[in-house]
Amino acid sequence: MEPFKTLTSRTVVLPATNIDTDQIIPARFLTTTTRAGLGAHLFADWRYDSAGAPRSDFVLNQAHAAGCRVLVAGRNFGCGSSREHAPWALLDYGFRAVISTEIADIFRNNSLKNGLLPVVIDEATSAWLLAHAGAEVTLDVVSSTLTLPAGTRVPFPLEPFARHCLVEGVDELGFLLGRLGDIEAFERARCGRG
Amino acid sequence: MARAPQTLFDKVWQRHEVCAESAATPAVLYVDLHLIHEVTSPQAFAVLRGRGLRVRRPERTLATMDHSTPTTTAQVFGGAPIAIDAAARQVRELEENCARFGIELLGLKSAQRGIVHVIGPELGLTQPGMTIVCGDSHTSTHGALGALAFGIGTTEVGHVLATQCLLQRRPRTFAVNVSGALAPGVTAKDLILAIIGRLGVSGGTEHVIEYRGNTIAALGMEERMTVCNMSIEAGARAGMIAPDETTFAYLAGRPRAPAGDAWERSLAAWRELPSDPGARFDREVSIEATEVEPMITYGTNPGMVMPIGGHIPQRPGDPVFARALEYMGLNAGEPIKDQPVNVVFIGSCTNARLSDLRTAAALLRGRRIARGLTLLVVPGSQQVKRAAEAEGLDRVFLDAGAEWRESGCSMCLGMNGDVVGRGQYAISTSNRNFEGRQGPGARTLLASPLTAAASAVRGRVTDPRELA
């Protein structure tokens, strides 16, 4: 993974609450056996009509959304299915961060493992961001802060080990493989206990 | 020596900590049982191949195929090719990966194949006190037997394959205390829908729920699975129920359950698992089961749920709510009863076990489904299918006008050829009513097998107590 220390981008806003991973990437696109190319199907049923034509009223189809790398969404983003295809699709499309007042557990975990930054913020900051689509924000991973255009700095929670992995660009598997000695000792002790 | 009272969760967690968590690093948690399926595993195996890793404990992983596999007998057994090419490729890739990495696979034609969360308990693989993970959010189902079971993403599937462990921060605990008897016509599905309605779809986020109280103790094993299955629909990654005599009776004699001396030893260990008196939970709520009615969803998440005889709530000034009702083609303030339906789906890891099929069949016996309606009955596993056929339930469904399929996820998620048409209303015994979940434009109403069967007879949303 690329190290991820800081990001400055304009935002795209999806105000809906409880956006589930079936919306982010519908199940019929999960028949793939690779991670590549899922961005084409991101929010497929919101982005395209039943004939496959882009819906002009959907935000990602509007000119101002081009190049935005930060998605601001309503409460409880990423709920539902555990499909990691959801962060894969967001990343493949070009997003690097998602901001909401609540982000569902499994989606948050999956995102961190792929370098998509889940940013949980307070109601007031969220209300401001939802009302100001296109605002340019800066996300600093090292200090775990979001900086709004006026310079206001808003801290967000980030699990220390996940932060370490993002900043260093390393993945968790390397760490786990480094614990194999402990894992074997655990298995032996357990066998001994019967 | 007195130790602090522990919850069921605390005990299972503690017994699987390879390394405890610190401020800097999460705990290394040992995984006893890893279940995999065709949809969320290919990219994990690709990582192993890319790094030259082997599967560290292949005997602790079991594979099956359920999500993208077809349910028509012709495609499963008749030699007809799987209609969806990409699904066929996933099935092949799982076969190849299992062969190459030495993992047992209950493949397409296996008599023990089924939905991953149905076959774990059914085979006796799921046992109290275990840690169980799967690349699927409804892994919470296995918590019904007192296991700590939760869904993971594909990257973590790779971690478990390579190390048999996961890095995890300790979640918080949440006691949902349920007391009183469920009324006739009210099922475990109605209870969990009522609980989700109460907690909201993110009410359990970052928590592991333990369902407790005399209502839960009185539930059968399969009903408990229905309850734990939908924990994720309240945002909780796991739901657990303390193992008791019901659990032990369910497990005794199952093919992969311990036997002989090992059974006695296991039993002694399992009896230690229930939460100690005085154990503290981070959160608690109380639910009165006697007040629960048959429940049905009206919106586009499982928290948008109401008693079947009620009126759809009104939330003026809430555009998200308005959009959900627009998608559903329903109006705030109106009753949901008598809403015409096109499709009824009895299936999924929530409600496709033998007891669910018996419940639905009892209502359908001697009746016909409404003209023009499609009723799809998809057993949760091939074993459930055979057991149902041995009792003649397949005849009841077929005589009523239903389709009777091979097991799989089927219409629960619309990726295997079984879909609900655009704009159609489906009453489903599954667990998710998200937009497009059962197919683009499909409108899903979640309910119990009893409500589903009653509604199939009338062709409209029907309170099953009216047909009792």
Ligand code: SF4
């Ligand atoms: S039946 Fe539905 S919810 Fe259950 S595992 Fe299959 S797709 Fe997931």
